[in-house]
Amino acid sequence: MKTISLQKPDVQFIREVRERSGQEPSHCYQCGNCTAGCPYNFAYDIPVSRIMRLLQLGRREEILQSKSLWLCATCQSCTTRCPNRIDVARVMDVLRHMAREAGYATERNVKAFGDAFLESVEKHGRVYEVGILATYVRKTGRFWTDVELAPRMLPKGKLSLKPHTIQGAEHIARIFRRYRGEPDPVAKNGGEKK
Amino acid sequence: MSQRIGYYPGCSGAGTSMEYDASTRAVCARLGLALQEVPDWSCCGSTPAHTVDHVLSAALSARNLELAAEAGLETVTTPCPSCLANLRVAGHKMEKEGFRNQVKALLETECASLATVKSTLQVLLEDVGPEAVKAKVVRPLSKLRVACYYGCIMNRPPEVMQFDDPEHPMSMDTLLEACGAEVLPFPLKVECCGAAAGMPRKDIVTELSGRLLDVAAGMGVDAIVTACPLCQMNLDLRQGQVNSARGTSHAIPVFYFTQLMGLAMGLSSSEMGISKLAVDPKPCLEQAGVL
Ligand code: SF4
Ligand code: SF4
Numbered sequence: 058m059k060t061i062s063l064q065k066p067d068v069q070f071i072r073e074v075r076e077r078s079g080q081e082p083s084h085c086y087q088c089g090n091c092t093a094g095c096p097y098n099f100a101y102d103i104p105v106s107r108i109m110r111l112l113q114l115g116r117r118e119e120i121l122q123s124k125s126l127w128l129c130a131t132c133q134s135c136t137t138r139c140p141n142r143i144d145v146a147r148v149m150d151v152l153r154h155m156a157r158e159a160g161y162a163t164e165r166n167v168k169a170f171g172d173a174f175l176e177s178v179e180k181h182g183r184v185y186e187v188g189i190l191a192t193y194v195r196k197t198g199r200f201w202t203d204v205e206l207a208p209r210m211l212p213k214g215k216l217s218l219k220p221h222t223i224q225g226a227e228h229i230a231r232i233f234r235r236y237r238g239e240p241d242p243v244a245k246n247g248g249e250k251k
Numbered sequence: 252m253s254q255r256i257g258y259y260p261g262c263s264g265a266g267t268s269m270e271y272d273a274s275t276r277a278v279c280a281r282l283g284l285a286l287q288e289v290p291d292w293s294c295c296g297s298t299p300a301h302t303v304d305h306v307l308s309a310a311l312s313a314r315n316l317e318l319a320a321e322a323g324l325e326t327v328t329t330p331c332p333s334c335l336a337n338l339r340v341a342g343h344k345m346e347k348e349g350f351r352n353q354v355k356a357l358l359e360t361e362c363a364s365l366a367t368v369k370s371t372l373q374v375l376l377e378d379v380g381p382e383a384v385k386a387k388v389v390r391p392l393s394k395l396r397v398a399c400y401y402g403c404i405m406n407r408p409p410e411v412m413q414f415d416d417p418e419h420p421m422s423m424d425t426l427l428e429a430c431g432a433e434v435l436p437f438p439l440k441v442e443c444c445g446a447a448a449g450m451p452r453k454d455i456v457t458e459l460s461g462r463l464l465d466v467a468a469g470m471g472v473d474a475i476v477t478a479c480p481l482c483q484m485n486l487d488l489r490q491g492q493v494n495s496a497r498g499t500s501h502a503i504p505v506f507y508f509t510q511l512m513g514l515a516m517g518l519s520s521s522e523m524g525i526s527k528l529a530v531d532p533k534p535c536l537e538q539a540g541v542l
Contacts, residue, residue: 096443097443099458128452130298130403130443130446130447132446133403133404134403134443137417150305154303157303166451167448167451167452169451170450170451171298171299171303175299178296182294183262184266184294193450216266216267228314232310232311232357235357235359236310
């Protein structure tokens with residue numbers, strides 16, 4: 058069995074996760090309830106309870122390079138069952154934010170899919186499935202592995218070939234620009250808010 | 252009863268789950284619930300938004316809650332659990348002033364009032380109730396044995412959702428029983444189907460959805476009943492992929508609960524979008540005498 062050494066905890070890392078998630082990692086007593094109920098455990102490189110332990114020990118690099126962060130589906134099983142009322146799924150979410158900021162993407166295709174989704178929202182205000190597929194293929198170089206599904210969906214009218222652009226699309230685009238800290242081209246839209 | 256309530260279809264309602272949207276609207280209308288679409292609603296950002304940033308995610312959701320409140324809608328209902336989770340989490344987190352201020356800065360609005368959000372399942376159970384549903388049934392589903400599958404996030408985490416039991420929800424079971432169906436106790440009713448991993452990691456979806464199909468088949472169900480566009484897609488549209496990955500040969504129809512409710516209340520199969528389903532539902536519905 059793998060043991061975890063108690064060397065050099067990255068205290069700053071623990072503090073940052075605590076602040077950003079609003080959760081107290083030291084409350085975890087390693088009961089393993091979260092891992093027992095985690096439906097993704099079979100695909101994880103590090104089980105979620107072990108991530109909690111590594112977090113207590115401030116093992117920044119091991120955690121941020123874990124594939125598990127990218128695979129977590131936020132199913133809320135761990136959060137619902139933690140006897141110490143730790144919002145474990147939220148900790149996983151925050152760790153993924155930090156992995157992203159640190160430039161890690163150990164499940165590249167998962168990141169590419171999320172990015173493609175958000176690009177679509179930024180552009181149209183609503184999701185445009187066919188556009189997401191195109192962006193995803195461009196980002197991953199992978200032809201859509203679900204291509205066999207298209208003939209089952211197209212005749213049923215379920216895949217719109219036109220984006221559903223909304224009136225407030227510019228408002229949504231501004232939310233994204235502000236989030237990235239980009240300057241607002243306020244003069245152009247005449248101060249219109251939505 | 253003519254209660255006016257805001258309606259948030261979610262992006263999939265306009266595309267991949269259009270039959271859920273259509274059947275939800277029709278069933279609510281028949282039960283006297285006046286749904287009013289949130290004007291110019293936008294995407295809640297789904298899972299990708301909160302995995303990038305919680306403030307961004309909340310801003311995308313809050314825009315809709317504010318638009319609804321401005322239109323005089325105090326309550327908004329959505330059939331989609333993923334939208335539900337985002338909209339509710341946003342409302343929940345914005346109770347904290349510091350977080351709210353960060354969201355306001357992204358939105359450039361005051362967020363003075365925000366609509367509250369309930370799942371359509373909750374509205375049908377609490378505001379309409381099983382007795383009123385029963386009263387509208389003209390073609391009881393008495394020959395149908397079903398498993399109700401809620402998916403992982405409809406009722407979890409309980410602090411945020413505040414509806415039904417987070418481990419053993421019964422709302423859909425109750426509504427389907429009111430429509431005359433025989434609902435079998437499905438032990439995996441809140442297990443995850445693989446969610447949005449379908450495109451980047453199909454292996455995960457075929458494994459998790461495969462387990463659900465295996466157990467439902469072992470119970471001898473005629474159909475699975477869902478309340479989530481992603482669950483429905485994984486179990487129905489991807490059932491072929493699951494079969495080839497796992498060497499099974501399932502052919503279990505997967506309905507939205509509103510489709511079966513509508514059929515029981517005498518609405519037509521075309522109104523319920525029955526032909527939009529991937530696994531052929533006809534034999535099962537014919538045997539049940541509702542087609
Ligand atoms: S359920 Fe909670 S206490 Fe138990 S191992 Fe997981 S995080 Fe730790
Ligand atoms: S939220 Fe993530 S870590 Fe927690 S049980 Fe679900 S998949 Fe596992």
